[in-house]
Each structure stands twice: as structure tokens, then as C-alpha cells.
Amino acid sequence: TLYQTADQLFTKGGLNLDNYEFIIVGGGAGGSVVANRLTENPNIRVLLIEAGSSEFDNLNIEVPSFASRLTGSQFDWNFTTLPQSGLNGRSINYARGFVLGGSTAINVMAYCRGSQDDYNRWAQVTGDEGWSWNSLQPYIHKIENLSSPADNHNITGEINSTIHGSGGPVSFTLPGQLLPTDELAIDASNELSNEFPFNLDYNSGNTIGLGWTQATIANGRRVTAASAYLVPAMLRPNLDILVNTQVTKILQSNIKDNLPVLKAVQFLSIGDKKIYILEAKKEVILSAGAVKTPHLLYLSGIGNLDHLSSLGLEVLVDNSDVGQNLQDHPLTTLSWTVNSSNTLDNIRTNMTLAQELLHKWNKSHTGPLTLGPGNQLAWLRLPNNSSILEHYPDPSAGNTSAHYEFIITDSFVSFSQSFPSEGNFFTLFSNLVSPSSRGNISLNSTDPFAHPLIQPNMLDTEFDIFTMREAIKAARRYMQANAWSHWIIEETSPSAKAQTDAEIETYIRNTCFTVNHVTCTVPMGKKDIAGKGNGALNPDLTVKGTLGLRVVDSSAFPLIPAAHTQVPTYILAERASDIIKNKYHF
Numbered sequence: 001t002l003y004q005t006a007d008q009l010f011t012k013g014g015l016n017l018d019n020y021e022f023i024i025v026g027g028g029a030g031g032s033v034v035a036n037r038l039t040e041n042p043n044i045r046v047l048l049i050e051a052g053s054s055e056f057d058n059l060n061i062e063v064p065s066f067a068s069r070l071t072g073s074q075f076d077w078n079f080t081t082l083p084q085s086g087l088n089g090r091s092i093n094y095a096r097g098f099v100l101g102g103s104t105a106i107n108v109m110a111y112c113r114g115s116q117d118d119y120n121r122w123a124q125v126t127g128d129e130g131w132s133w134n135s136l137q138p139y140i141h142k143i144e145n146l147s148s149p150a151d152n153h154n155i156t157g158e159i160n161s162t163i164h165g166s167g168g169p170v171s172f173t174l175p176g177q178l179l180p181t182d183e184l185a186i187d188a189s190n191e192l193s194n195e196f197p198f199n200l201d202y203n204s205g206n207t208i209g210l211g212w213t214q215a216t217i218a219n220g221r222r223v224t225a226a227s228a229y230l231v232p233a234m235l236r237p238n239l240d241i242l243v244n245t246q247v248t249k250i251l252q253s254n255i256k257d258n259l260p261v262l263k264a265v266q267f268l269s270i271g272d273k274k275i276y277i278l279e280a281k282k283e284v285i286l287s288a289g290a291v292k293t294p295h296l297l298y299l300s301g302i303g304n305l306d307h308l309s310s311l312g313l314e315v316l317v318d319n320s321d322v323g324q325n326l327q328d329h330p331l332t333t334l335s336w337t338v339n340s341s342n343t344l345d346n347i348r349t350n351m352t353l354a355q356e357l358l359h360k361w362n363k364s365h366t367g368p369l370t371l372g373p374g375n376q377l378a379w380l381r382l383p384n385n386s387s388i389l390e391h392y393p394d395p396s397a398g399n400t401s402a403h404y405e406f407i408i409t410d411s412f413v414s415f416s417q418s419f420p421s422e423g424n425f426f427t428l429f430s431n432l433v434s435p436s437s438r439g440n441i442s443l444n445s446t447d448p449f450a451h452p453l454i455q456p457n458m459l460d461t462e463f464d465i466f467t468m469r470e471a472i473k474a475a476r477r478y479m480q481a482n483a484w485s486h487w488i489i490e491e492t493s494p495s496a497k498a499q500t501d502a503e504i505e506t507y508i509r510n511t512c513f514t515v516n517h518v519t520c521t522v523p524m525g526k527k528d529i530a531g532k533g534n535g536a537l538n539p540d541l542t543v544k545g546t547l548g549l550r551v552v553d554s555s556a557f558p559l560i561p562a563a564h565t566q567v568p569t570y571i572l573a574e575r576a577s578d579i580i581k582n583k584y585h586f
């Protein structure tokens, strides 16, 4: 049952309120999976509490190409970072989903599992072989439902269908509308195949190369964690979902074996003055995402002793890894004017066309509005003899993980400039996907409604700025392919003026933004080993030094995969669900 306020839950929920085995905090990628999987057993009662609304069928959420309207909207927590010294003192917007489905309801939908090396490194740092690529295969397949693209075109040569699952909750597909730049992008890869080889499927375990984008889109519509996992579970009598309600603290219910048992949650609905408390019979599962999960742990007295004491918070568990280890992917863009009047820019500049395409989408869920991220992605590594690797440890997980990514886009995109009101463009995103910078989340207020301090420390290391610079040079080399010669006119300013290393660095620091992949802020580490650097969580995602409390979301990653992060979160949550089911034998 879906409840809009806590008051409704308490008046209509009746006597069952004391009978939830699990209370899940946050209905995003992590929380939705666990809510679905645990309630597969009709005897297990689960309450999922979500701070945002249940409006995940909003038109702006459903139409894939409206994704850019969602950041800064009512579906975004609208966080801002602290000033970033690596970005010439700029603070940047730090979007997180505030609606059922969480950030999967506002993201750009790229479907990327990550590489085999990414997961094998998770297994290595946690000492749990269950996190390795091979061990995770059943979960990777269980998630997937490879679907036809919106235009039903033949996808042979665009994906290796044999390595994908079908019948899983998360439908995904290839671009639903082919673009004139598609053939050029592939031809340029074939032409410069030494540096930019074609990869039929970057989800094979080896991401390296340029290939067709897979995205969480089906039947021309966005697929969210809510549509994939919550909608099918919503009618189960053993799942209650409470929206518009923010959990403000996890409370200690008792002490067992000298450890605090944290199985009670305190929460408040929007517009409601009353604070409620409910206790789970088995566990509280934190799935509030990489910004809010550490925030909630701090408010509950779990974190670095000095930090909590300085705020006057009672310390239940001194755990210095909570809120540390933040990892994210920075991006920058280069744009070119093109020798064509047929680009996706027209949807932005021609209102009549935009109306027609929306009409088409409403009628048949087809057309360019079914497109998500660019139609091709490239995952690339620095050359092995790159000078930085002579004196700087390689932060990537291994040879199947990229250092940087391109997103190939048939229009103008920028996160630092206003969009031109006319003209036709081409844009290449360069994203740093194996960063070595580390940030943190901290508090300067104990008010649960005040935003935490977000310090990503973007481009804080020599490796990160070097690799961003090399990515820009590589982007220019790729665009020099003959395949592009009749399409591309010239690179636009201000990037065109940035030619020397120093100028490119200035351009990057002035324009860099985030791919919105904040993760790793409550990292798992080796089992039962306490102390700074050993992880805030055990490999089974229980919070070290506590009982009854587990984290299942992207904050639990020990290291960021060289991939977009929604699918790694789904994978983590699928395995977590089995770990929980096994523990309690259901």
C-alpha cells in the first residue's frame, strides 16, 4: 500500500505497524531492489520510507529526452557543493533524486555494468569473493530485460545479445532513433581503430572501445527503480511505502553483545508537525544514497568521534570512514559547429518542431524524444607509456576499466555556457571515470533538514587534471578522422582557444561539472576490521560496530566503477537482498 503521509500510515496501518521485519530508508536504486526482493516472501513485512513524492510517472520523468529538465526541479534535492579549489573556486549543483526511484528518476539513463576489473577489485578490498565479476554474474543477469528500441530497428552489430538477460525487472535498450552522426562515429572508430577501437558491447566485462549506448529506456519511456522494482511489488499486502516522509535519525533500541542495536527509525512527513518512531523486528536498511546515508549515520551518532563531538552529537560508534572516501566522475565538453541543419539542436530552437515531436511521443512513444544519453559511448585508457603512470599509481581497476569516457552527442551541450538560440552543433563529453581525488560529506548543523556539507574535491590530484587534459586531446584526435570531415566545421569557443597544456587546464577548471556519480561515502571493507581506512561497512553491508543496521546503496561501493553508477547499484542491491534472505533463512 502507498501512503502519502505518516499520519495516514498510522491511522490506516492499524496494528500491523509493529510487525515490519525490515524498514528501508530511501526508494532509489538500492532501496527499491531490496523492497521488491524481500517482499517476494509473503511472510516478510517491509516498510519503505521515501522523502520525495510518488510522482515518478510525471511527463518530464517519463520522456527520456526531457532528462535535463529534472535537475533543479521539484524531483531534485538541489544540493550544492562547497567551493572547489580544483574548479577555480566554483561551487557546483549536485543533483540527487527526490522522488520514488531516487536518482534513477532524474538521471540520464546510461546502462553500464562496469568492468570485470572493477568488481574483482571490490572482491579484493573487501576480502569477499562474492563481489567478484564471476560471482556476481547471476545478479547481473537477473536484473536485465533487453528490449527492442523504440523504432524497432535491427540491433545486430550494436550489442552482443547473448551476454544479456531477459525477463528481469530493468528493461533497457539501444537508441530508439538513429541519427546522421551514428554512422560517422562508428566509421571514425574503424578508421582510428588503434586508439578508438569498436567494442560491440561495453557491458561484456571489458569496457574498452567505442560502442552503441545501452540505456534504461523501454517502449520509448524511461525505466526507473520505481517502475522496475516498486510498481510490480506495490500490490503485495506485505509491502507498505510511505512517501513525502523524511527519516531524521536511526535510534538505538537496545544493546546486545556490547553493541548498540539500531532498529528504530524516527521520521517526519512534509507539512506534518509530528515526529513518529517505528521499530523493525529484524533490520533497518539505509538506502538514502551517497549524500544522505552518511548524513543519517552522523545524525544517529555513527561517524568520526571528533567530528560528532564538535557538533554536540552523542557518539554511539566511532567510525572514521563514514562520510569519507567520496568519489565522483568530473566531466567537461567540447562542441563543434556542423555542416548540417539536421541535429537535435532543432528541438531546442524550434518550438513548432518540439510540439510536433511531443505529440508524436504522446501518440506512439517514438521519435527523437525517446533518446537518452548520446547514441555512442567510448571507454578509453591512457597509453601504457603515459608519463603520468611513471610516477603516479594508476587509479583504474585494471586493463578492462577506462580512465576516461566520451559521450557522443548530436547537439550543443554545456554545463558552463548558455545554449545558443540558433545553429547546429556536435558535442563530445570527456568524463574522468577512474579519478584519484577523494572527497567527503560532513555536517555543520545537527538539523536533519539542513543540507550536509559536500566536498567532492574535484580535480584535486595531478593524475585527475592530467587525464582530463589528455582526454581533451584525444577527443580532438578522434574528431580529426576523415569520417567527420564533411560534418564538422570548427570547434567552438571558448575551448577552441585552449591549445597549450596550461590553456586546456584553465578551460577544464573553468568548465568542469559532475557526471552526478557521487558514491563510496560509506564504503565496505574487510570483515570486522575496525579503524580508519578499513571501511565503514562489513562486506555483507552491515554497519561496523552496530547490530540491526545495514547500508544498501551506492555509498557502500569501496571504489567507484569506471561506469555510470545506477547498474552497479542495482547489482549491489540484488546481491545484498540474497545476503539478507540467507541470513534470516527466507
Ligand SMILES: Cc1cc2nc3c(=O)[nH]c(=O)nc-3n(C[C@H](O)[C@H](O)[C@H](O)COP(=O)(O)OP(=O)(O)OC[C@H]3O[C@@H](n4cnc5c(N)ncnc54)[C@H](O)[C@@H]3O)c2cc1C
Pocket (backbone or CB within 6 Å): 025, 026, 027, 028, 029, 030, 031, 049, 050, 051, 052, 071, 095, 096, 097, 098, 099, 100, 101, 102, 103, 104, 106, 107, 108, 109, 110, 111, 112, 245, 246, 247, 248, 287, 288, 289, 290, 292, 293, 296, 373, 515, 516, 517, 518, 552, 553, 554, 555, 564, 565, 566, 567, 569
Ligand atoms: C542528474 C543525474 C544523472 C545521472 N546519470 C546517470 C546515468 O546516465 N547512468 C547511470 O548509470 N547513473 C546515472 N546517475 C547516477 C545514478 O542514478 C545513481 O548512482 C543511483 O541512482 C544511486 O542509487 P542510490 O540508491 O545510491 O541513491 P538514489 O537513487 O539517489 O536513492 C536515494 C533515495 O533515498 C531518498 N532519501 C534520501 N534521504 C532520505 C531520508 N532521510 N528519508 C527518506 N528517504 C531519503 C532519496 O529521496 C532517494 O529517493 C545519474 C544521477 C543523476 C543525479
